[in-house]
Amino acid sequence: MNQPTDITADRATHRTAPAFQADRASAAALDQSDPLAAFRDSYHFPRHTNGEPMIYLVGNSLGLQPKGVGEAIEQELRDWAELGVEGHFEAKHPWYSYHEIFAEPAAALVGAKPGEVVVMNTLTTNLHLMMVSFYRPTSERYKIVVEWGAFPSDKYAVWSQARFHGFDPEQAVVELHPRDGQDLLLTEDIERYLAEHGHEVALVMMGGVNFYTGQAFDMERITAAAHAAGCVVGFDLAHAAGNLDLRLHDWDVDFAVWCGYKYLNSGPGGVSGCFVHERHAFSPDLPRFAGWWGNDPGSRFEMRPDFLPQRGAGGWQLSNAQILPMAAHRVALDLFTQAGMQNLRAKSVTLTAYLEYLIDLIPGDRYTIITPRDPAQRGCQLSIRTTANARDLAHRLRAAGVTVDFRPPDVIRVAPVPMYNTFLDAWRFADILATLF
Numbered sequence: 001m002n003q004p005t006d007i008t009a010d011r012a013t014h015r016t017a018p019a020f021q022a023d024r025a026s027a028a029a030l031d032q033s034d035p036l037a038a039f040r041d042s043y044h045f046p047r048h049t050n051g052e053p054m055i056y057l058v059g060n061s062l063g064l065q066p067k068g069v070g071e072a073i074e075q076e077l078r079d080w081a082e083l084g085v086e087g088h089f090e091a092k093h094p095w096y097s098y099h100e101i102f103a104e105p106a107a108a109l110v111g112a113k114p115g116e117v118v119v120m121n122t123l124t125t126n127l128h129l130m131m132v133s134f135y136r137p138t139s140e141r142y143k144i145v146v147e148w149g150a151f152p153s154d155k156y157a158v159w160s161q162a163r164f165h166g167f168d169p170e171q172a173v174v175e176l177h178p179r180d181g182q183d184l185l186l187t188e189d190i191e192r193y194l195a196e197h198g199h200e201v202a203l204v205m206m207g208g209v210n211f212y213t214g215q216a217f218d219m220e221r222i223t224a225a226a227h228a229a230g231c232v233v234g235f236d237l238a239h240a241a242g243n244l245d246l247r248l249h250d251w252d253v254d255f256a257v258w259c260g261y262k263y264l265n266s267g268p269g270g271v272s273g274c275f276v277h278e279r280h281a282f283s284p285d286l287p288r289f290a291g292w293w294g295n296d297p298g299s300r301f302e303m304r305p306d307f308l309p310q311r312g313a314g315g316w317q318l319s320n321a322q323i324l325p326m327a328a329h330r331v332a333l334d335l336f337t338q339a340g341m342q343n344l345r346a347k348s349v350t351l352t353a354y355l356e357y358l359i360d361l362i363p364g365d366r367y368t369i370i371t372p373r374d375p376a377q378r379g380c381q382l383s384i385r386t387t388a389n390a391r392d393l394a395h396r397l398r399a400a401g402v403t404v405d406f407r408p409p410d411v412i413r414v415a416p417v418p419m420y421n422t423f424l425d426a427w428r429f430a431d432i433l434a435t436l437f
């Protein structure tokens with residue numbers, strides 16, 4: 001956790017800038033020297049019709065299943081069958097305190113203290129719960145700033161929060177646009193907006209990595225600019241958790257939420273994570289939607305009418321732990337603990353730069369990478385704009401054994417994830433891409 005992100009990026013730049021070669025043997029050699037290569041064996045891969053594993057480049061959409069998940073869920077099913085209600089305390093992993101398993105690994109993943117994170121619910125639910133506490137509009141300061149092109153669920157969430165507080169979302173929700181003709185938002189433009197209009201803004205609520213362009217925002221600078229203007233700052237890390245090396249505590253972010261099923265490989269609809277900075281750890285005066293699991297465990301069963309939140313992010317819990325999806329999450333996060341997020345990020349910077357290098361070698365102007373070129377401004381995803389029919393291209397790639405996804409109107413997204421993708425995956429994808437048009 002102590003290595004600053006820029007050193008990781010520097011190291012990778014040194015390693016990658018002069019070194020890549022375009023032949024297949026070089027890809028195999030990069031895999032040979034990858035210290036994380038063995039993690040690939042811990043995952044199930046969907047198979048192509050020819051029986052080979054798919055070249056799976058959509059871990060940013062639904063991460064692959066760790067092989068240990070089946071047994072972990074079966075363990076809970078056995079404990080439930082054999083112990084019934086006693087499983088709350090006598091299961092192999094007692095259900096009563098199951099969520100506590102995640103404090104350390106989830107904190108390490110996002111650069112937080114254990115008390116600053118909790119795993120619960122699903123992403124959009126947690127986004128709402130956070131906004132209940134941290135979007136506190138007044139008649140002068142009521143706006144919510146989001147990035148243009150934010151994920152639809154986030155837009156629905158902020159619009160409905162504005163409406164819930166009696167504001168017209170057309171007025172209250174401000175989308176920050178890239179400059180004319182650009183795809184990416186400049187940090188200095190976000191800072192300028194906040195310096196000029198921040199006094200009207202109650203909440204800055206952005207993605208950590210934009211799902212469409214793959215742009216990673218400078219969360220530290222955005223947080224500083226927002227705080228300087230008196231705004232609260234939250235990030236949706238759906239595309240950042242398990243992808244970037246995050247430092248939420250040090251960056252002083254107020255809150256953040258993320259899902260478990262993208263880079264974190266915890267299964268469809270899996271549990272979500274939530275960060276609340278420790279300066280809000282004990283604030284019983286903050287409005288919140290409460291449930292018994294957020295109450296101080298000491299008095300939880302007294303069922304008193306006066307809710308007493310426990311310290312930290314756990315105080316936002318509503319319900320008792322969702323054991324089956326949490327069993328998958330436990331196995332999935334164990335693999336992150338074993339691999340180390342800094343190690344994964346170091347591989348990721350090289351792997352994505354390698355893929356970028358190969359795509360750039362494809363002659364002609366059929367493919368243009370719209371994701372930032374600077375490794376510090378992206379995670380592993382590359383969004384590729386094509387002059388071909390992008391939907392059709394995604395289908396043909398799939399038929400050729402590569403899973404990518406299509407985003408209208410003209411983009412395919414590819415995410416070589418460091419946990420289970422190889423340099424040869426990148427090479428084979430680029431090789432196939434070069435021949436399809």
Ligand SMILES: *Cc1c(COP(=O)(O)O)cnc(C)c1O
Binds near residue numbers: 122153154207239
């Ligand atoms: C994937 C994603 C979601 C999905 O929300 P759920 O509540 O998990 O269905 C929301 N926001 C962003 C930014 C996402 O990338």
